[in-house]
Amino acid sequence: MRSSTVAAVLSVAGLVVAHSNPRDFHPPHMAELFGSWRPAGEDDSRSPCPLLNTLANEGILPHDGKNISIATLNQTLQDAIGLGTDLAGFLVAPLSAIVPEGGTLNLGDLLLHNFIEHDASLVHDDVAEGEKFASPKTNWTKVAEVALLSSDGMSLSTRDFAQARIIAEKRSRALDAQHQSVADGEPAFVLKVFGNPIEGDATASKISLVDFMFLFGLNRLPIGFTKKDTPVNLPTLQAGLARLMAEKAALSQQAST
Numbered sequence: 001m002r003s004s005t006v007a008a009v010l011s012v013a014g015l016v017v018a019h020s021n022p023r024d025f026h027p028p029h030m031a032e033l034f035g036s037w038r039p040a041g042e043d044d045s046r047s048p049c050p051l052l053n054t055l056a057n058e059g060i061l062p063h064d065g066k067n068i069s070i071a072t073l074n075q076t077l078q079d080a081i082g083l084g085t086d087l088a089g090f091l092v093a094p095l096s097a098i099v100p101e102g103g104t105l106n107l108g109d110l111l112l113h114n115f116i117e118h119d120a121s122l123v124h125d126d127v128a129e130g131e132k133f134a135s136p137k138t139n140w141t142k143v144a145e146v147a148l149l150s151s152d153g154m155s156l157s158t159r160d161f162a163q164a165r166i167i168a169e170k171r172s173r174a175l176d177a178q179h180q181s182v183a184d185g186e187p188a189f190v191l192k193v194f195g196n197p198i199e200g201d202a203t204a205s206k207i208s209l210v211d212f213m214f215l216f217g218l219n220r221l222p223i224g225f226t227k228k229d230t231p232v233n234l235p236t237l238q239a240g241l242a243r244l245m246a247e248k249a250a251l252s253q254q255a256s257t
């Protein structure tokens, strides 16, 4: 299925769910379906990061993905998705290695292999041996494979993402320690920003499958997305990351006994 078709189907599904009384449901207009979201065109610059691509597709970052200052990115992460100043600062700080003082970033700059980009990603392919840049292309087979790891058939939990990371890492070249923690941090971020806590559990979260498909597949904000009331800060992220790693350890142990 072409991704535009998937987009339309998922959008309709989302709107149907949003109208709890079926009699209140009216077929949506195109503007209602797509809002300000537009997929990347030929000349648009895109990264291997589903979140940054989402912000560009939504027009929250420049739609062409180009000429983005560190200050803009820092502020956007706080304003648009509710990161704390500490966490936004932590994320943008390493970019000074590829963005000259006062210069700007194109999202495509982030395709540089083994800068942040790494092997064993959930939804895009490893670079070929010797390649300097990865592809920003989403691998829809991988998106579907991750979605199928849902334990409850409706959402992906911290544990489900832990399983997805284990599978991805088995298939790829080994990650160095630094990229390993980046790779584990990525789903932890998504769960804190877009997920919800699992009831009765202090550190585990889950994200609905529809929202996962929107973000990782279409690079689009979930329908009705609002940032959390309290900024997602460094300690919050660390707690989510620690839980993800604990789940990975438990799953690996189970598999080996």
Ligand code: HEM
Residues within 6 Å of the ligand: 047, 048, 049, 050, 051, 052, 073, 077, 091, 092, 110, 111, 116, 117, 118, 119, 120, 121, 122, 123, 124, 186, 187, 189, 190, 193
């Ligand atoms: C300045 C901020 C950020 C930068 C520079 C950045 C950059 C990147 C890069 C280069 C990758 C590719 C890693 C790979 O090879 O898989 C990546 C992956 C990812 N990013 Fe970001 N990112 C940022 C913020 C965020 C935030 C705030 C979230 C979530 C709320 C996020 C979610 C993800 C996820 C889930 C992946 C993994 C995708 C996969 O495994 O296929 N990122 N990011």
Ligand SMILES: *[C@@H]1O[C@H](CO)[C@@H](O)[C@H](O)[C@H]1NC(C)=O
Residues within 6 Å of the ligand: 067, 069
């Ligand atoms: C880049 O953005 C700055 C403002 O942030 C603007 O003044 C400048 O004209 C832009 N350059 C290009 C090439 O678009």
Ligand SMILES: *[C@@H]1O[C@H](CO)[C@@H](O)[C@H](O)[C@H]1NC(C)=O
Residues within 6 Å of the ligand: 070, 071, 074, 075, 078, 085, 088, 089, 092, 093
């Ligand atoms: C990001 O923004 C925060 C304030 O919003 C600031 O304290 C921090 O220094 C900024 N970080 C960078 C690297 O620009």
Ligand SMILES: *[C@@H]1O[C@H](CO)[C@@H](O)[C@H](O)[C@H]1NC(C)=O
Residues within 6 Å of the ligand: 125, 139, 140, 141, 142
């Ligand atoms: C996409 O991922 C699948 C499953 O991991 C893999 O078999 C396939 O080769 C990938 N597709 C491309 C175009 O690389």
